Amino acid sequence: MRRAVVGIAAHVDAGKTTLCEALLYRSGEIRKLGRVDHGDAFLDTDAMEKRRGITIFSKQAILQTDNVAFTILDTPGHVDFSAEMERTLRVIDYAILVVGANDGLQGYTETLWRILERYNVPTFIFINKMDVTGADKESLLSLIRHRFSEGCVDADNIDGLDRDEQVALLDDTGIAVNQLLDDGRIQDQTLRRLVNERRLFPCFSGSALKLKGVDEFLAGLERFTSARQYPQDFGARVYKISHDNQGNRLTWLKVTGGSLAVKDSLSNIRLPEDPDEGSSPVGTYDARTGADTPWSEKIDQIRRYSASKYELIDTVEAGEVCAVTGLTRTFPGEGLGFEDDADAAVLQPVLTYTVWPGADDDNRLQSVEAVNSVETARDSAADHVGTRDAHLPSGSHDRTAPIKDGAGHLAPEVQAAEVTPELHHIFTALRTLEDEDPNLGVRWVPRLGQIQIQLMGAVQQEVIVQMLHDRFGMDVHCGSGGILYRETISASGEGIGHFEPLRHYAEVHLLLEPGQPGSGMRFRSKCSLDDLDRNWQRAILSHLAEKEHLGVLTASPITDMRISLIAGRGHDKHTEGGDFREATYRAVRQGLMELKRRGACQLLEPWYRFRLEVPQETMGRAISDIQRMSGTFDTPMYDGEYAVIEGRAPVSQMRDYSNEVNAYARGRGQLNCVFDGYRPCHDAQTVIDRMAYDPETDMENTPDSVFCAHGVGYTVKWNKVPDFAHVTAKTDNGH
Known part of the structure; x- marks a missing residue:
């Protein structure tokens, strides 16, 4: 029996989940036909989904016909949850794009088409809600062909598709034309090839709610999908992280090569393919993946889900989708075995929100009101001032630096925000949600005493607030959204960090280089093992990748840069683990300050x-x-x-x-x-100017270094650090 993983995508309210329900019902997988608006759809298992009548989390269902075992992945249709949808598309063999006849071709539907094109996913189209008054199939098909592709062909008469001259002309090889001329029909094998090559996009129509056209569509899926060939070596793609009701962490993945069995060990360690990148004895780190340290863990359970129910299995073969327990370091988009990590998503959050304790109607503390008054006076982007990607300090007596107004002066009505246990618990809960959706970008902002998250829009904001209430028993609300700015560099430069208080020692030299737009942060070592021990080099690369470094213009996250370790020094007796962390952070900031002075930020x-x-x-x-x-x-x-x-x-x-x-x-x-x-x-x-950020007074991200003389540590300003450095670094060009 062939296997195929099929994802269903659509604009919100196009009837995507209803179509899933109809397919499961007509195939005999479920006995009762549920409805989204009644809250009893088979795949809408979450309470929020039932209340809202929309899909928020991708779901899996098993569907079998006579010849094919389908795994159906129902993806969210609302644009605010498009990241979940896009991650799912990486693991599917075929896509079903649902178009609502009542709404026509929506803008988000065109966005989905472009994403499917980017991932090269063979696609079937189902025009739903043909039972509504005014539905015009021919006009909509004409528009689909105009906007999408001439290969979007009416397939309602499935037996006539193999005799369609228009279909034959889609084949550049001429095989389809020859078959049509010689045999009077195009062979199914040729039609499957055209579908797989994204030349043919069979278009079906009907009403999923009334089960019209569903049988014909299911027959078309069975007829025009083919078995994929997979390599013998192990590979897998992680597309989702979740937690079950008992708190077990689930890693959802598709095996793309070999097989996976219970108690198998998985690792994120792989050999570099780029000779230039792989020349280092230490390796390369990609900050987009979050894989800052190697790991190896064993599989405890393998679960095959269908909606909320699952069965435990011992082995999963290539081409199958499953959820496994026992992995604590995986992330959505990660590649395992021979698979690479996913590229940056097409759809990303561009807004940042502040999370406050208490329901929206609660009265805020006076200090919080003061912070809001300062925020109101600034641009919405001021949310990023002083951000540091660090764990929220525990305890109720830690305080942040005072908040300044737009002119850089201390705001007299604002007291430094207190880190309460409540804030700490909210931060911890948000980190759990960030484990499931890395795009949340949870941050603690010491200067403002705030927790900030990145979201797609208002609906996702409401869902996050509800999830904190339902899963963690926390009442929170969000401030107004601001723009998520970033910073980069336009020239290369060296950064030096030195950390030498009494009985401590570390010095780090980094080469900061501009990267291609959208490349993110890349870290590598170009330092010889004769100059710096391997373990210390690994520690420096790990410290580079473990946090989100901030720019010196507005304290926005830096991006599209390559940072190379080119020199460093430790002390066998005095160097401790945290010393290289301090030196590395300071080297990044010092290099950025030098580039700012040159106008290259x-x-x-x-x-x-x-x-x-x-x-x-x-x-x-x-x-x-x-x-x-x-x-x-x-x-x-x-x-x-x-x-x-x-x-x-x-x-x-x-x-x-x-x-x-x-x-x-x-x-x-x-x-x-x-x-x-x-x-x-x-x-x-x-x-x-509006942000009024002063990098020299940001003690959480200082560019200055600490040296030692006569048993006493002292601070050296960033612009004087090169004169005091103990190591001289040499770059590729000899400088």
Whole structure:
């Protein structure tokens, strides 16, 4: 029997979960047909999903036909949970894209199509809700072909698909045409190949709620899917982390090679493929993965889930999806065995929110009100001032540095926020949720005494608040969202950190180099083992990867850089584990300060790629708005009475623009925005001035070093550190 993992994706309310329910029912996997709006759908097992009537977490179900064993993965349809959806797409063999006949081709549906194209996923299309008044299948199919591909072919008459000349012409090899001419039909093997090559996209239609067209669609899935070939060597892709009701940590993965058995050991250690990167005896670290230290752990259980129920199995073969227990260091997107870690997601959060204790209606403490008053006076991006990716201090007597106003002076009405046990518990709970969704980016901000998280939007914010209440018994609320800025560099430079209080010693020299946009942070060693012991080099790389380093312009996280260890020194007697941590952190900051002095530090902001569809008479207004928002756009296109404008614009300018579009287009406009990466900030100096961040007074992230003379440690300012350094580093170019 063939195996196939099929993911179902759609715009919210297109009927995706209802289609899953219908497929399971018609295949005999479930006896009762549930409904999303009634809260009894087989795959909507979470209480929040039942209340809201939307899918929040991806779910798995097993479906068998005569010839194929399908694993169905139902993914979230709301854009706020698109990260969960995108991670799931990495492990599927085929996708079902559901389009609602009542809504037409929504902007988010087009985004899903582009993501499926990026991951090269063969796709079936199901046009749902054909029972609604006014549903026009032919018009919608024509639009799908126009927007997606000419390979989107009507497959409702499944027996006629192999005699369709249009299908034969999709095959560049000419095999399909020859088969049609010689035999009067295209062989199923050829049709499967065209589907796998993303040349043919069979389009079915019906009503999942009324079970119309479901049998034909299921027959099409069985007929046009084929068995995948997998290598003998072990490989697996992790797509989800969750916790069951007993608190067991579950790693959801698809085995892509070999097999996996209970008590097998898994590890994140793999040999580097890049000779340049692999030349170091220490290795390379990719900060996007979070794999800062090697690990090896054993599998305790292997579970095969269908909705909330599971069976324990001893072995899982290549091509199967399962959940395993016993792994504590895995993360969504990780590759195991021969598989590489996933690239950065297309859809990423660009907003940051502050989490406060207490329900939204609770009265805040006076100090909290004061902090809010300062935040209100600043740009929303000021949420990032003084951020340090460190564990929340425990205890109720730790205090942060005082908060300053926009001019850099102490705000007289603001007292340093107290780290209460309540904040500590909230932080710990959020870290558990971050383990399941790394995009949350949970941070403790000492200077502001705040916990901050990164979210996609308001619906995800509400869900996080509800999850903290339901799973951890905590009542919290979130402040207004701000823009998540980042920083990078435009030139190379050396950073030096020295930490030598009495009876301690460590010195680190780093080479900071700009990386390609979207490359994230890369860390490697180019230091000889003759100059610095292997264990100390590993410690330095680990310290580089263990935290989110901050820039010196606005204290925003740095990105798109490669940091190389080029020299260092320890002391056999006086060097302790934490000494290299201090020296490494200070070296990064000192290098950034030197680059800032040279004007080589750069503020980045998130940008959207947008598609704006408005009536032609309002096109002038739309173009004027895009120019006002510092955006760029291609030559407008015309689709009937509508003008279509595609381009790019800063998130800070366009995040609320949909409300304006609805107003001036009188409900006839449509705006679709997708994260398009980070670019130089369009009003960088304005943001920097508004943030008023002083890196030299940020003691949590100091660029200064500590030296020792006559038994006494003393501080040396960052710009004088090279004159006091004990080691001279030499880079590739001899400098």
